[in-house]
Amino acid sequence: MKKVAVVAIGGNSLIKDEKHQSVADQYQAAKESCQHIATMIEDGWDVVVTHGNGPQVGFILLRSELASNILHTVPLDACGADTQGAIGYALQQNLQNIFHERKIDKMAATVVTQAVVDRLDPAFQKPSKPIGPFYSEEKAKKYATDEGWTVVEDAGRGWRRVVASPIPTEVVEWKAIKALVDEGMTVIAVGGGGIPVIRKENGELEGTAAVIDKDFGSSLLARQIKADLFMISTAVEKAFINYRKPDQKPLDTITVAEAKKLIEEGQFAAGSMLPKIKACIAFLEAGGKEAIITDPPNMARAIRGETGTHIVP
Numbered sequence: 001m002k003k004v005a006v007v008a009i010g011g012n013s014l015i016k017d018e019k020h021q022s023v024a025d026q027y028q029a030a031k032e033s034c035q036h037i038a039t040m041i042e043d044g045w046d047v048v049v050t051h052g053n054g055p056q057v058g059f060i061l062l063r064s065e066l067a068s069n070i071l072h073t074v075p076l077d078a079c080g081a082d083t084q085g086a087i088g089y090a091l092q093q094n095l096q097n098i099f100h101e102r103k104i105d106k107m108a109a110t111v112v113t114q115a116v117v118d119r120l121d122p123a124f125q126k127p128s129k130p131i132g133p134f135y136s137e138e139k140a141k142k143y144a145t146d147e148g149w150t151v152v153e154d155a156g157r158g159w160r161r162v163v164a165s166p167i168p169t170e171v172v173e174w175k176a177i178k179a180l181v182d183e184g185m186t187v188i189a190v191g192g193g194g195i196p197v198i199r200k201e202n203g204e205l206e207g208t209a210a211v212i213d214k215d216f217g218s219s220l221l222a223r224q225i226k227a228d229l230f231m232i233s234t235a236v237e238k239a240f241i242n243y244r245k246p247d248q249k250p251l252d253t254i255t256v257a258e259a260k261k262l263i264e265e266g267q268f269a270a271g272s273m274l275p276k277i278k279a280c281i282a283f284l285e286a287g288g289k290e291a292i293i294t295d296p297p298n299m300a301r302a303i304r305g306e307t308g309t310h311i312v313p
Helices: 023-042 054-066 076-102 137-147 174-182 214-224 256-264 273-285 296-303
Strands: 003-009 045-051 108-110 114-117 129-135 150-153 159-163 168-171 186-188 195-199 205-207 229-233 253-255 290-294 309-312
Touching (some): 003 023, 045 174, 214 229, 273 309, 290 296
Parallel strands (some): 045 186
Antiparallel strands (some): 114 168
């Protein structure tokens, strides 16, 4: 029996620090994650790799702004597509090279992936996700008038555009992704949580200016293809309670009920671990068998039960 895992890696994981942000630097960082993914594949897993794209979209928006006096700007949904292609290229080429080196009979392919969001999602009424460069108040408010942007002052650092972060309801290409997995392919998909699209009344799709949380998009795909395992690769080997406090404690194995209780107690930060825990819960409540949170070097060990935070039904 095939074992299918959806492995979500962060867009920030491709950028080691401020001195290593170039495309070449990101390629090398991707190579590290791919080595660990290849080990999972050697252990018998079929893998779908999903990834974040926040910093990379930010780079495109900054380039677009700087060149706006001589060239058209890039819409946010197109930024998502651009980064899916570029990051997917880095991941699939690294994987294919590692497969060749290790004599693994596999191929990798990237699927540009759309994720449907509901135009009535409350997030559209209160955009809150900052994107792109900082602006002067005058320029930000001009964009608000001319382009219909929502702009906010960001902690004294300048003004920024904010967009909605809705919950995805459908990964449009899930059947294509599943078909590739069934054929034994290693698939890179749902980059940045998926390109946000709205399904119009006539059934057509239309891109929208929004940002989908990578973990929610990945969890949704894992549910749709009925993956056996959902793994989130992040900056820490395990999730913690009382994180960064003197009495912090790593979490080894917890149930969905225990995870929900810890959420109620405010144990997980909204901008970091909370969406990861919620994404795991959604996967498990839809019939998933196990979810794991760990860092890239420990992915294979975590699957073997040696480390990581394991969330079970």
